[in-house]
Amino acid sequence: MGLEQAWYNGRRWPLLLRPLERVFCYLARRRRQQYRDGIKQSWTAPVPVIVVGNISVGGTGKSPLVIWLVDYLRQQGYKPGVISRGYRAAPPTSPFFVTVSSSAAEAGDEPLMIVRRTKVPLVISPNRVAAAQALLAQTQCDVIISDDGLQHYALNRTVEIAVVDGARGFGNGRCLPEGPLREPVTRLKEVDLIVVNGAAPDVRLEPDAASKAFTMSLQSGKLVSLVNHAKLDPSSWRDSRVVDAVAAIGNPARFARTLEQLGFQPQLHSFTDHHQYRCSDFDFTPKRPLIMTEKDAVKCDHIALDNAWYLEVNAALDNGFSASLEAILKPAGLATRPIE
Structure with a gap:
C-alpha cells in the first residue's frame, strides 16, 4: 500500500515517520514566525x-472555487486577476502570462483550464510576489486571486480561504511525511473562511473553525466534445452509457461517482495528478466513448x-459564503494585511 493510501486508510506504519514529521513541523513553524517577526x-499589494x-x-x-470567485467578483463590479x-x-519566461492558446506543458493544466473557462488574466510563477507585480503592471485588475499559496507568506493577503476535501478529510491528522497535512489542523482557526468540498462525514472542525465553514458542491454541467467543442446535456446522451472515464486528479474516484450519478457506467482509468498524456495512454480495448x-x-x-x-x-456554495466574503473585503478598504 502506498503512502498516500496509508494516510487515509488508518494504517499504522506511517508512525515510523514521526521523527521526520517533527522536523517538518518545526521548520514550517520557524519559517512562518520569521515572516511574522520581519526577519x-x-x-x-x-x-x-x-x-x-x-x-x-x-x-x-481549489480550481472550481477560483472559477466561481472570478465569476462572482465580476458580477460585483471587480476586475479580478489570478496568479x-x-x-x-515549463514556461519560456517567468513570470508568464497564460492565454487560451498556451499549451498545458508551458502553462500547467489548472491555470490553462481556468483561463480557457473564464478568460481571466492569469500569471504563473513560483514567486507569487513577482506574479502579482506582473499582473498589476500589465492589466487593470483591482483584486488578485492566488490559486494556492496559503503557505506562500512572502505575499500578504486580505482574505485566506482554506478548501477541505469533505470526502477524505484530514486523513490521519498528521503532517508530512507521516500524514497528508502541510500545516496542522489548528491552522484553520486562523484563516478567514473554510470551504468544505462535498459531504463531510469525517471532517470535524473545532468551534473556532466551524463557525466560518461553508459547504461547496460540484454540480455537473455540459459534456463538451474534444473534436468540435459541441456541448451536450448528459441527459441527452444517446451513445453507450458504458464509457471509458479518464482522470488525473487528486481524487479520481470522485469523478467516477459523478458519472455514475449521471447514469453512466464508467470504466475508470486513473493517472497520477497532473499526468502529462501520451497517445498510448488512450489505447483502450474495446473502444468506448471517452x-x-x-x-x-x-x-x-x-x-x-x-x-x-x-x-x-x-461550484455551488452556501448562500452565506458570498456575504461573508464581502464582509471581509469591504471593511478592509481594498487593502491587504501582513502575516499574523
Missing part, C-alpha cells in the same frame, strides 16, 4: 489579495481522439 520580508489554498497535499477543489505557481509548468475531466482535456490538444468528451463542473 523575512513580505510584500503588500495595492489591491485586495484573496488566497485560495489548503492545508493538505493533493486536490481539494498561480503553475505546478509542473469522458474525462476538464483539467485532463486541456492536456490533450496534441492527441487526436475520437468520440472524446469532457465534463464541465461548476
